[in-house]
Structures are given as structure tokens and as C-alpha cells.
């Protein structure tokens with residue numbers, strides 16, 4: 641076991657709180673996945689297969705192919721080839737994402753990466769086999785400085801290790817953008833236009849890339865990052881987010897609290 645492995649396997653999990661992030665119950669020491677107790681861990685809600693491959697919007701009543709896109713995504717295709725969002729952004733996962741983003745619980749990124757790799761094991765063996773590169777959605781340097789780390793990078797790096805693919809910083813925020821919350825898709829896209837740039841085009845051109853973020857709503861930020869990767873010659877881009885919040889007009893959208 642290398643020093644890095646030791647750090648991730650043995651030390652980092654200890655840095656999580658001893659009580660469940662979602663319900664405050666004490667956690668049995670050996671079972672610390674995602675900082676949740678066993679009961680809350682069992683309440684994670686995987687997103688079903690009947691979803692638009694562009695924005696993740698639920699599509700009901702059809703037996704649809706995995707690449708099916710809703711009308712809005714067919715009219716304005718995304719720069720990425722597919723979006724995979726693993727779980728609904730609702731309790732208890734919202735508490736995990738909050739911990740990762742705002743409570744300096746960086747090791748939750750490792751836990752999420754492992755759970756994500758497990759959840760999509762079948763796809764990783766088939767359509768996602770042989771990825772060349774894992775990248776993450778960048779934060780503006782000022783926000784990065786304030787938080788001390790980028791939560792998407794904290795998921796991307798261990799996820800890349802799980803997949804045996806290199807992970808590199810090829811995306812940068814060229815300018816800060818106002819919060820996306822509450823904006824409809826067109827406004828989100830305008831908000832982000834030109835905000836994300838690439839570096840080291842030689843790592844991007846011709847590559848099959850996995851683009852990682854922690855949470856997505858309409859896929860606008862992932863789309864902006866994918867647009868930059870595509871302009872640098874990426875051959876294939878799979879966007880992935882641990883959680884997806886319902887977009888405006890979708891069921892339960894109003895009940896979701898986003899920070």
C-alpha cells in the first residue's frame with residue numbers, strides 16, 4: 641500500500657464526523673460511507689434510466705433508447721455526447737454535497753467517487769470503456785481560494801483512479817459568473833458564455849473525456865465546459881454529476897433548496 645493509498649483508505653475517512661450528516665445519529669465506526677448512517681445511506685435515490693441524455697429531465701411512459709433526447713435538447717444540442725447523473729439531489733444526498741462544498745469535508749469526494757464508480761460499473765465496462773482523460777468543471781480562482789479546494793476536482797481525482805485514467809487540469813474559469821440558481825436554460829447559457837477556457841490542447845485533441853461536476857440542474861455549466869473541450873478537439877465527452885436537481889417546471893422543483 642502506497643502512502644497515498646494509506647492516506648485515502650485509512651486516514652481521510654476518519655476526518656468525517658462521527659454522526660450522520662443527514663440525521664445526526666451516531667455512526668458505527670466501520671461503516672462510514674458518504675458520512676451517512678446505514679439507514680440514510682439506504683435512502684439515496686438513483687435516477688432511473690428513462691431520462692433525456694442531454695439534460696437528464698425525466699421522460700415518462702416510454703421504453704426509450706439510452707441516447708434519447710427531449711425536444712429542447714434536440715433543438716439545441718449539447719456539446720457533450722451524454723449526461724450521466726447518478727442520484728436525485730434530495731435528502732440525504734443534499735447533506736453530503738453540502739458537507740463537501742461548505743463544511744470542508746473534502747474526503748466526501750473520495751466517497752462519492754467510489755459510489756459513482758460502483759453505480760455505473762456496467763457502463764464503464766461497455767460504452768465508457770477505455771476513457772482517455774478525466775477532467776472537472778473549474779471554479780473561478782477567487783471562489784477556489786475562498787473554499788480552499790474545488791469540490792468537483794475532489795470527486796474527479798479519485799474517480800480517475802477508480803477508472804485507471806489520467807486526471808488533469810485542462811479547464812480554467814476565465815471569469816467569475818453570477819450564481820445560476822433560478823435562471824432558465826437560455827439565461828444560464830448566456831451567463832456562462834466564454835467563461836470556461838482550456839489549456840494544454842495536446843491533452844484534449846482526439847481524446848475520449850469524462851467531465852465531472854458535483855451537481856447539475858439543466859447541464860448548462862457542463863455544456864459550457866464541454867463547448868471549450870470540443871473547440872480544443874475532444875473526440876467524445878461524457879458529462880457526469882453525482883446529483884441532479886430538478887429543473888424549473890419539473891416535478892418537485894419547488895421543494896428543492898439549492899445554495
Ligand SMILES: [Zn+2]
Pocket residue numbers: 660661662663664665676677678679680681
Ligand atoms: Zn442518518
Ligand SMILES: [Zn+2]
Pocket residue numbers: 692693694695696697709710711712713
Ligand atoms: Zn433534454
